[in-house]
Amino acid sequence: MIKFENVSKVYPNGTKGLTNINLTIEQGEFVAIIGTSGAGKSTLIRCVNGLNNITQGNLLVNDTDVAKLKGKELRQFRRHVGMIFQSYNLVPRATVLKNVMFARVPDMNLFKVIFGLFSKEDKLAALDSLNKVGILDKAFIRADQLSGGQQQRVSLARALTQDTDILLADEPVSALDPVTAKEVMDDFKRINEDLNKTILLNIHHVELALEYASRIVAIKKGEIVYDGPSQNVTKEI
Ligand code: ADP
Numbered sequence: 001m002i003k004f005e006n007v008s009k010v011y012p013n014g015t016k017g018l019t020n021i022n023l024t025i026e027q028g029e030f031v032a033i034i035g036t037s038g039a040g041k042s043t044l045i046r047c048v049n050g051l052n053n054i055t056q057g058n059l060l061v062n063d064t065d066v067a068k069l070k071g072k073e074l075r076q077f078r079r080h081v082g083m084i085f086q087s088y089n090l091v092p093r094a095t096v097l098k099n100v101m102f103a104r105v106p107d108m109n110l111f112k113v114i115f116g117l118f119s120k121e122d123k124l125a126a127l128d129s130l131n132k133v134g135i136l137d138k139a140f141i142r143a144d145q146l147s148g149g150q151q152q153r154v155s156l157a158r159a160l161t162q163d164t165d166i167l168l169a170d171e172p173v174s175a176l177d178p179v180t181a182k183e184v185m186d187d188f189k190r191i192n193e194d195l196n197k198t199i200l201l202n203i204h205h206v207e208l209a210l211e212y213a214s215r216i217v218a219i220k221k222g223e224i225v226y227d228g229p230s231q232n233v234t235k236e237i
């Protein structure tokens with residue numbers, strides 16, 4: 001569960017990112033955050049995994065009080081909340097399989113990263129995730145040799161290999177062409193339905209949000225202006 005209670009976020013330069021957000025998302029929901037550029041969508045997503053710290057209020061993620069975490073605890077917490085970025089954030093010259101396995105390496109274990117000493121379990125988990133997003137056949141190809149859609153599937157697989165109930169995604173399909181964008185959204189939908197993962201993503205493409213998410217949260221100037229089922233969304237928001 002994700003629970004925002006009167007959360008506000010003010011950036012150090014005084015810019016208001018979020019103002020008085022109240023939002024509860026239950027396990028297994030598929031929620032899209034919509035709003036124009038600068039509305040606060042990324043800020044909201046980034047608060048959930050502690051990439052942004054909140055200025056006021058309470059934020060609980062699976063009973064963890066995110067604002068209280070720091071250092072090692074915060075890094076550990078983040079490992080259990082999958083995050084997908086618009087720009088994929090892959091290691092370009094590493095294979096797809098390695099990119100996915102990196103997500104399972106405890107961050108102190110640089111040795112493992114540098115020498116690539118992954119366990120059999122790491123490898124099997126990574127292959128299983130690649131299979132779930134339909135790119136198992138790309139496991140031994142370098143990440144930078146894949147198309148945008150395939151790279152985004154690798155980052156989905158990477159998030160899936162983390163032991164996580166929650167997948168966050170910051171504009172995951174905005175760099176993709178419309179057909180590929182739908183294919184990636186289909187993957188999110190399947191992961192949501194088959195694996196009961198909570199999906200919280202922001203997307204400026206309203207039609208896609210309405211088609212795939214069951215719940216829409218619209219934000220404007222850092223405040224929630226709509227929160228409800230996608231079928232009740234009217235043109236005005
Ligand atoms: P988008 O509208 O596509 O979400 P933004 O232009 O709002 O992107 O932000 C792009 C990046 O720049 C983000 O990482 C954001 O944190 C940062 N950023 C946005 N506005 C400011 C600002 N006023 N000062 C510093 N960094 C900013």
Ligand code: ADP
Pocket residue numbers: 011012013015016017035036037038039040041042043044
């Ligand atoms: P969106 O994702 O909806 O485009 P953001 O969450 O990126 O919006 O930005 C919300 C507001 O916060 C904007 O006014 C943006 O300029 C500002 N902002 C974002 N990141 C930063 C930052 N690092 N420093 C200062 N202001 C920021």
